[in-house]
Amino acid sequence: MLAADPLLAGKIGFAVIAIVLLKVVITFVFLLVATMLMIWFERKIISDMQNRIGPNRAGPWGILQSLADGIKVFFKEDLTPDRADRPVFKLAPFLSLVPAFVTFSVIPIGGDFSNGHGGVISMFGHRTLFQLADPPIGFLVVLAMSSIAVYGVMLAGWSSGSKYPLLGAVRASAQMVSYEAALGLSTAAIFLVTGALNTNAIVAAQHTWRWNLWVTGGVPFVLFLIAGTAEANRPPFDLVEAEQEIVGGYHTEYSSIRFALFYLAEFMNAITLAAILTTLFLGGPNGPLFVGRFVSPIFWFFLKLIGLLFCFVWVRASLPRVRYDQLMDLGWKVMIPVGLGWLLVLIAFRVGNEIGWHWYAVFPACVVAIVAAYGLLVTAMRVSRRNESLEDLEGIFD
Amino acid sequence: MGYLGGFGVTLRQIGRRKRVTRPYFKDKGGKRDKPERLHGRHVLNRYEDGMEKCIGCELCAGVCPARCIYVRGADNPPDDPVSPGERYGFIYEINYLRCIHCDLCVEACPTEAITESKLFEFSFTNRADAIYTRDELLVGDDGRPKQMPWEDWTDADAVAPHTSAWMRATSASGDASYEGKVGWSAELGFGIREPERGQMVDAQSGEELPPGQFWSAATGEVDLEPSEGGDT
Numbered sequence: 221m222l223a224a225d226p227l228l229a230g231k232i233g234f235a236v237i238a239i240v241l242l243k244v245v246i247t248f249v250f251l252l253v254a255t256m257l258m259i260w261f262e263r264k265i266i267s268d269m270q271n272r273i274g275p276n277r278a279g280p281w282g283i284l285q286s287l288a289d290g291i292k293v294f295f296k297e298d299l300t301p302d303r304a305d306r307p308v309f310k311l312a313p314f315l316s317l318v319p320a321f322v323t324f325s326v327i328p329i330g331g332d333f334s335n336g337h338g339g340v341i342s343m344f345g346h347r348t349l350f351q352l353a354d355p356p357i358g359f360l361v362v363l364a365m366s367s368i369a370v371y372g373v374m375l376a377g378w379s380s381g382s383k384y385p386l387l388g389a390v391r392a393s394a395q396m397v398s399y400e401a402a403l404g405l406s407t408a409a410i411f412l413v414t415g416a417l418n419t420n421a422i423v424a425a426q427h428t429w430r431w432n433l434w435v436t437g438g439v440p441f442v443l444f445l446i447a448g449t450a451e452a453n454r455p456p457f458d459l460v461e462a463e464q465e466i467v468g469g470y471h472t473e474y475s476s477i478r479f480a481l482f483y484l485a486e487f488m489n490a491i492t493l494a495a496i497l498t499t500l501f502l503g504g505p506n507g508p509l510f511v512g513r514f515v516s517p518i519f520w521f522f523l524k525l526i527g528l529l530f531c532f533v534w535v536r537a538s539l540p541r542v543r544y545d546q547l548m549d550l551g552w553k554v555m556i557p558v559g560l561g562w563l564l565v566l567i568a569f570r571v572g573n574e575i576g577w578h579w580y581a582v583f584p585a586c587v588v589a590i591v592a593a594y595g596l597l598v599t600a601m602r603v604s605r606r607n608e609s610l611e612d613l614e615g616i617f618d
Numbered sequence: 619m620g621y622l623g624g625f626g627v628t629l630r631q632i633g634r635r636k637r638v639t640r641p642y643f644k645d646k647g648g649k650r651d652k653p654e655r656l657h658g659r660h661v662l663n664r665y666e667d668g669m670e671k672c673i674g675c676e677l678c679a680g681v682c683p684a685r686c687i688y689v690r691g692a693d694n695p696p697d698d699p700v701s702p703g704e705r706y707g708f709i710y711e712i713n714y715l716r717c718i719h720c721d722l723c724v725e726a727c728p729t730e731a732i733t734e735s736k737l738f739e740f741s742f743t744n745r746a747d748a749i750y751t752r753d754e755l756l757v758g759d760d761g762r763p764k765q766m767p768w769e770d771w772t773d774a775d776a777v778a779p780h781t782s783a784w785m786r787a788t789s790a791s792g793d794a795s796y797e798g799k800v801g802w803s804a805e806l807g808f809g810i811r812e813p814e815r816g817q818m819v820d821a822q823s824g825e826e827l828p829p830g831q832f833w834s835a836a837t838g839e840v841d842l843e844p845s846e847g848g849d850t
Contacts, residue, residue: 269628271638538624 226340227348239343247352251324255487259286262487262533269537290480298476303381312379313474313481316372319365320488325352326361326419327495330505330518333427339420339505341514349420350505350517358418359407362496366403366451369489370396373460376482377470388469391544392460395450398551399457402447405559406440409566410500423504433501439562441501443555448497450551452489454532456539457547465541494528502528557597561590649773654783654814657719658738660712661763661781662755663731664806670700670756671731671803672707678723678732686716687723707731710752715745721784730802733782735763739770757781761807779808786814 227236260275260283267274275282300309331339331350340347355361370393377389411417413435414425426432433441450457461469471482498504498521507520542550565586572582640650652658663671674691692708700706723732732755742748747768758764762778765771771778785802804810 265632268633269631271631271634271636273637273639273641276641534625534628537628539621540624 227346235344235346239346239348243348243352247325248321250329251321251488251491254491255484256286256290257283258487258491258529259289261529262536265530265533266537269534293480294477296476298478299473301381301473304473305379305381308375308379309473310478312372312376313478313485314372315375316369316485317481317488319369319372320485320492323362323365323492324488324495326355326358327351327492327499328354328420328423328504329495329521330514331420332509332513332517333424333504333506334509334513338424351420354418354420356418358416358420359411359422359500360417363400363404363407366396366400369485372485373470376474380470380473382473384467385470385472388460388467388472392453392470395453395457395460395547395551398548399447399450399555402443402551402555402559403451405556405563406443406447407500409436409440409559409563412563412566412570419499419504423499423506426503427506429503429506431501431503431506436501436566437562439558441497443559443562444497444500446550447555448493449532449535450547452493453486454490455536456541459541459544459547462541490529490532491525494525494532497528498524553597553601557593561593564589652736652777652780656736656738657721657734657784658736658777659714659734659740659750659763659769660723660732660755661735661757662707662710662752663733663781664757664761665702666804666806666809668759668806669702670706671729672710673701673703673729673731674705674707675728677726677728681722681726683720683722684716684718686713686718687711688713707752710755711749712755713749714740714742715748724784730782730785733785735781736777736783737763737769737771737774739772740766740768741770742766742768757806759806761805781805782811783814786811 227239263285264274264282275285278284278288300306328339328349328351331337331341333339339349339351341350342348373392373396374389377385377387377392380386410422410432413432414422416422416425422432426435449455453460459466461471471479474482502524504524505517505521507516507523509516511519568582568586568589569579572579643649665671672689674689676689676691679685679687679689688709688711689707690709691705694700694704694706719734721734724734727733747766750766754764754766756764761781763781765774782802782805798813800810800813802811
């Protein structure tokens, strides 16, 4: 699985293992610290947007607030409900947390992508990629991990042995499963354009401003942004927990450090989501090399990352929470058809390009196909709505 | 823009100096002014000659919805009376783990013995500290509350003298027409406190009405005669 990294191509000696371990530690620590800072960043920005002050007591500008919260949560009592399924109850937080970590391991956070270097940098005399792992199946790992995270949510709700968490888990997993389809369709557009699955090749293909954001026409980016927000259970799609309105959700029965793990995983997912968006659409660490080949790619990566994270916070501050039926309508009736349609349009252009059709011909054909498909969709929805009303009237489908 | 219009609203707030909330300056001083009717921790008042006002009648304990007040009265020693009357508060305890600061005890007290100060920053760490005894509640010789080690008195100069604001804001038997009339005894260190003004503000013009007039919510007009009770 790690074959794509030039570090592991030759003989594997002590130095190679040391470098891999170093990368593991760096990724782990980075993600933890970044999560801590993200919580602070979010609280600070959102309070600024809401005319408040935000955390300002712990450390300068309250920057140690999350650390203080973390220490506090360690000392709280760890309760397990009487009727809980104990092994599963204890496993579930880790099923949420571990995928959040693993997902980040395929993200290139640096590396020189100029002049066909392919993101390779030199580290202690060894040539390696600036990412923990670059498996050939690449982005499928991300999709797989986001599916496993659903298990964390579902099992947490199920094993609590209480009805509110169970309802919350059903709500959450329905949302996450629904939006995974749209997520997959928007990433399929990326794979189509770059012709590669591994993240390193995706970033390398976006060198010199050929960002997938405009290469794919922008629509997959918007789809991924919305679907990813829903997948990470962030506002306005946070009706998984919806603090102000309903009982906690799948982690109602969790307390102390187990709850903290869920909380951590949630913010980690936000960071990972921003990192994935940067990698897939915004060219990852690509950018002008102004302070050396080592530092400036990392700078560009973090600049894009922080920009996206700011957007997430901005969205959270601005948009009201969607209702459950609106969520499902958006997922199934808008996101998936648009994602599928846009993917087909991209395919049409690509195929047309290969066999020499002029885009004058391809474009009207696409428009006609889209209009026809939209008409069919609207008709189908009208039929189902009529059947629904008939069912209400006569109970014919009982 | 509709749904997306909110993005502009939130973005415009960034970097604005004006904030709805204010920072909590604990160490630098300059805490914000306390509201007139703030209910802080209680004090037991004394008359100007140093006598205690409490007569140990237990009305405060009876009215307390949280059952946090414990009072035992005792007969005054004839040669060294604690209070001017027959009896005095021998034991007086308030459990601040239970107190909800509703001020019903202040309203119930027939001698204005118990009132509430504006001190609210007291974070005790054990149950014994949470229960304030008679000695701790009783005002000092200057008429100001006694400071406990766990109380934050950063802005005490502005706050500590205001021990009976609620009493002075509530006119006798709650009748608004008694505003501006002194209905309470003198306090140690402060004498007879001035009544609070400004309760009766005309809803339309915003002008303060002279004592004896009040604005009637029913008619929307200013009545010159105090109501004869029971016709609310």
